Amino acid sequence: MDQQKVIRAGIIGLGGVGERVFQALRAHPAFQVAVLCDASEQRVKQAAETHRLAWTTDYRTILDDPAIDLIYVGVPPKFHHGIVMDVLKARKHVLCEKPLANSEEEAKEMSEAAASAGVVHAMNFPTYYRAAYAEMAKRIAEGFLGELKRVELKAHFHTWPRPWQQNHWIGGREQGGFIREVFPHFIHLIRAILGPIRDVNAHVQYPADPALCETAMFASAKLDGGVPVLFDGLSQIAQKENITFTMYGSQGTLSLQDWNVVKAGGMNEPLTEVPLPEIDRTLGLLDELAAAIRGEKARLVDFAEGYEIQQTLESLLRG
Template sequence: MSQTVYRIGVIGAGVMGERMMNAIRTHEAFRIAAISDVSAERAQEAARLSGDVPWYTDYRELLAAEELDAVYLAVPPKFHHAIALDVLAHKKHFLCEKPLANSLAEAEEMLQAAKAAGVVHAMNFPTYYQAIFPELQRRLKELGTIRRIDILTHFHQWPRPWQQTPWLSGREQGGFIREVLPHFTHLTYALFGDLEVIRSEVDYPADPQACETGVSAFLRLADGTPVTINGLAGIAHEEYLDYRIYGTEGTISLQNWTNLYTGGDNERTSRVEIPLVDRLANLLDEFARAMEGKEARLVTFETGVKVQKVLEALLSNE
């Protein structure tokens, strides 16, 4: 890793960005140079934790006043588009939380702006930077012909207890389709390529402002392999997530993000021990490599647009 230390500005100091800011604070290639949040209290506290750096309540003042190499964006999705265009107009390298935007049109405009700016653009999809991803890739060849992929996302409560942020419960930009399914959509793209929604049914409560309570969808890979989505919230069941790949010779199941189970023909699946790695440090390593002009393993805005296309199709029966 280069000894260069890049100055990064943070826009959004709420719950979604806390883990990333902690990772940036301890990473040898980056230094938080300034922070902006609409809440002065949050901005000031995050700035204190980052070494008493300058803080702002208007991100435009941050962009105008600070010498930055890159910007990390962690605000609710409906604000990504406008802020991103301003960041990219300043030609700053850009790390964005998912989903990329709040609509496909916004995502596509962000991608074009990033290309025009000629900067590094990347997104935070944690599973891609865990040791579990290369293990999944390696074991695919053991499955024979892939018959189907099932994605199950069940939540006792939404938003989850540790995610009590009002926008996550709203229909405009919240819900588990926008918050959780991008992870599994990206995982599918990364493992298998393009993905198309064939049909989708979304359940909503009576409150017209509230987000979805369920989704049942059927998708296909480019080679015709079926993919199903079964999502529910507000059920008498503990939170449970399962990304399961069925093959003619074996099955793989990724459960609750970090637990991998595999099994052969007519076998019960058993857990595979996977070493824990610092996924955020890995992402920042790759981001720094790209900023140095080196080849890097990043989820770029191109893939973010593909994920956005799936999200929009899943929600199209609104």
Template sequence: MIHIGIVGLGAIGQRLIKQFMEHPEVEIVAVCDQFESLAKETAASLGDARAYTAYPSLIADEKVELVYVAVPPKFHHSIVMDVLRAKKHVLCEKPLANSLEEAKEMHEAAKEAGVVHAMNFPLNYGPAATKLTDMIGENYIGKLRRLQLTMHFPQWPRGWQQNDWVGKREQGGFVLEVGVHFIQQTLKIFGDIKNIQTRLELPADSAKSETGIIATAELEDGTPVLIEGLSQVAGEEYIGFTAYGSEGTLSLENWGHLKGGKMGEELKPILAEDVTPNRLIDELVKAVKGEVAELYDFEVGYKAQRVLEELRKI
């Protein structure tokens, strides 16, 4: 049994609690949130778990072997660094940190600590994105001509993620919050991203996050990457990650829907029923046991952060 402690019990913290609870080899033994009532209620819903309001106490709790950090990005660095000093395993939410310097320090410290360090990049554990990766690997599209990420939000922050930070420039904005997932996919499937040129649309209130982006970049071999996004825009929310190739096109739409077609065909839905991706918590458990596991570690988080900071540059 692996004993988990969770810091941050908001939207995503609660989402992962459900995933942890489904795993027979994992037990949540402690939870922490700055809001005492939230910590106590969550602990009570888990039965025996201890409730903390100060994260150092959770890290120091002898029962806790792995800490899941699900607080807003500004607090990832200080909490993760303390977890690593205590030589405990750590799962951190994305983005890894709130700056490239912080991300570098966390990556270095994780390597030295000799513990399991992983990030929650859920696309890697989803059927549609896994199918996209497989089909690119099988050369479905031929030679890649252009990669395009489109992010349109009628409302930012989105309805399900209303909080005081995700709409602020300091640690929020859709480029960071949503873009990071697709930057990580790009790095994984297509390799490094270079020559980033970005143009942000920023609101008059400088505390608020971007409302638009048009950015261009290149893969190692010069293949163009186009990133465009708008918030507070008419129409439906749409996130498209599209690879245009010499023989066909594949597009991952709204996280979980894959579409594709060969030259001369229309793009049609592609089912991912034949794909059974690994699951994050299974892989975490394997890694803690010293087995080979599919995890996306702090090195992946650091590399994605490097691209994100360039994209967010004013």
């Protein structure tokens, strides 16, 4: 691709995350948003008129446009497979929300199709582009932890869905729940820093209503070499939301709290916050995506990795 050519993008899905990605694409000099699509005519029309863009409620019309280079897919998980497979058939580059699919079988098919399509395929895992990730990866590479003893994720929610997540699907068992929405970020984080997750043994609690998502889960797993990994999820509790990812070592401890705060401590020391630079995680992702589309080396989470993440996710959900 011409290094100076602006990458023209189509947006499919203008929910909470989709709106943020849309605005980030608008702000990035390598991209130009050309058309918006959403199932809600009112929502997409309002956004398109505000920004003077073309709009549609039928994503297939975007795929027929040869001037569109990239498609962002920001729809609920059960629609990822059908839309992304059509995008790949149209030979468009694609950025997809997580999780990759709504089942392991769908994710496998998407990964295989992406590998054959000859296009750039990537997932939106913003934590990978945060300063917090870079700091933790650097310290681990330098041996800060010593011998890794245990990895723990605690994801506790006062209520799920949260107040800002009130939509028709995110609290449902079919494609919602905090395991699907939150845990993939940390499955990827563990894999990226520490390696594959094996031997998942999970227990998931659901309410009596079969339409509603999980309210609690606890799971154990292992890294290569036998280091235990513990997953602890809980919702509908009095406590304020607490998302904490911690790696315990013989020489040091590293903890990521509420997505952005890294705390570290050495031998017999309390954890103290590590100063971090301000980095726009979404713009960082788009830098890498633009590089890949232009044929340059890039750091992306592709669909092959997304499929591996999906396998661990499904093991957690199966309980």
